[in-house]
Amino acid sequence: MDEDHLLTELFAISNVPSVIWIDENGMIARPAAAEFGTDTFTEITGISREKHMQQVRDWVHEGSLPDDASYSVPDLSEEEVQARLHFKAAAYLRREGRIEEAEVYFDKAAELAPLDFTIVRASMPLRGGDPFGEEFFKLYEEFQEAGSPFHGIPRAKQA
Amino acid sequence: MTTTSEITVLADKPIDSKGSWVDGAPYLPSSEIERTLGWELKPEGLCKGDACIPLGDKVHTTTDGTHNLVQIANLVGRPCLADEATGIVPIGQPSNIRADALKQRIAPNFSLPDISGVDRSLSDWAGKKRLLVAFSSW
Numbered sequence: 001m002d003e004d005h006l007l008t009e010l011f012a013i014s015n016v017p018s019v020i021w022i023d024e025n026g027m028i029a030r031p032a033a034a035e036f037g038t039d040t041f042t043e044i045t046g047i048s049r050e051k052h053m054q055q056v057r058d059w060v061h062e063g064s065l066p067d068d069a070s071y072s073v074p075d076l077s078e079e080e081v082q083a084r085l086h087f088k089a090a091a092y093l094r095r096e097g098r099i100e101e102a103e104v105y106f107d108k109a110a111e112l113a114p115l116d117f118t119i120v121r122a123s124m125p126l127r128g129g130d131p132f133g134e135e136f137f138k139l140y141e142e143f144q145e146a147g148s149p150f151h152g153i154p155r156a157k158q159a
Numbered sequence: 160m161t162t163t164s165e166i167t168v169l170a171d172k173p174i175d176s177k178g179s180w181v182d183g184a185p186y187l188p189s190s191e192i193e194r195t196l197g198w199e200l201k202p203e204g205l206c207k208g209d210a211c212i213p214l215g216d217k218v219h220t221t222t223d224g225t226h227n228l229v230q231i232a233n234l235v236g237r238p239c240l241a242d243e244a245t246g247i248v249p250i251g252q253p254s255n256i257r258a259d260a261l262k263q264r265i266a267p268n269f270s271l272p273d274i275s276g277v278d279r280s281l282s283d284w285a286g287k288k289r290l291l292v293a294f295s296s297w
Contacts, residue, residue: 001272004169007293009252010267011260017294020266024286028264035292060288073261081251085240089249092169101245122295131295 003095004088008118012076014151015117019052021059021069029059030069032152046155071153083113087123094126103127115143161221162243168195168228170237170250179225180243186225196250198235200226205234266291 007013011020013032021030034045035052042048058064076084090105106123113119120139124131148155166178166185174195178187189200198205204213217234219227228248232239238251259265270280281289 001274002293006252006269006271007291010257010269011291011293012257013293017292019293020291022266022281022289022291024288026266026268026282026285028260028266029288031261031264032293037292056290075258075261081238081254082240085238085249085251088169088251089240089242089245089247092167092173092247092249093245098245 004091005084005118005122009076009081009084012073012080012151013118014080014113014149018152021056029065030153031071031073033068034150034152034155068153073151073153076151079112080116083109083116083119086112087119090123091126115139115146115149117143164246166228167247168250169247170195178228179221181221181227183241183243184219185228185241185243185248186221187228188225192226192228192231195228196232196235196237198231205231207235 011018011032015034017034017036018032019035020028020032023029033052034047036042036045036047036049039049055066086105086109090102090109093099093102093105106127110120110123117139121131121136123129124133124135129135143149161179161181163177163179166176166180166187168174168176168187176187176191176195178185178191180186187195192205193199198207200206200214201211204211205218206212212234214234218230229239229241232250236253236255238254240249242248256267260267266281268280268282270278273279281291
């Protein structure tokens with residue numbers, strides 16, 4: 001359970017699901033990529049569960065890595081770092097029942113990183129919204145129009 | 160203007176500290192700096208293990224011996240916000256740890272509670288291949 005989104009800071013994660021492969025020596029063998037445990041969303045995402053699972057089997061049994069494993073994930077921008085601080089503040093204030101103060105921080109976090117799902121979509125259920133509702137689909141549309149910015153292996157490279 | 164009050168530092172976990180706000184900046188005594196950030200203030204500077212960072216003129220210290228927390232966090236590479244109105248100081252993870260993960264591919268160790276509240280660390284499975292899966296329950 002990652003209430004404060006620690007992993008988004010340590011690994012520059014900006015959407016979920018994100019899967020990172022880590023080898024026996026504690027090195028990142030394949031950086032963050034959007035991968036799914038089922039094919040429920042394959043029609044929307046174009047991402048196959050089985051392809052990833054076979055790549056994992058090949059890595060485990062043979063040590064082979066897919067070509068995209070060498071992809072270099074860009075670091076967070078200053079705005080994205082600040083957005084995470086604001087989200088952390090908002091989540092804490094909300095847990096303390098300080099809802100109005102939390103709302104100010106949620107707003108600022110979303111303003112700083114408007115297309116970051118770990119900020120904007122993650123705050124929806126915390127603010128009484130629906131992460132599968134109209135506001136999510138509006139966010140998803142804006143995300144796609146912006147070229148699907150993501151701190152991880154670009155989807156096109158997984159095809 | 161100086162206001163003595165409780166300051167909640169949100170670093171690795173929320174910690175309430177006794178400190179003061181000076182012109183909108185949070186100030187804590189040395190003991191609280193170590194409790195909240197894990198760095199000890201020594202004559203040679205800010206120290207953790209064998210590493211020491213000289214303070215130079217980068218950290219303002221008041222006449223009563225309290226230190227500017229934002230400046231100290233920044234000195235150890237941690238981004239920081241300070242809000243006197245809410246009394247909280249969120250502090251982010253060290254930027255060099257993320258840089259090492261992205262550029263050197265060194266997976267940073269971390270601990271998080273599992274669904275039963277038991278802390279689990281990445282290092283619990285050291286020596287094995289691991290899949291780190293970040294997802295949401297929504």
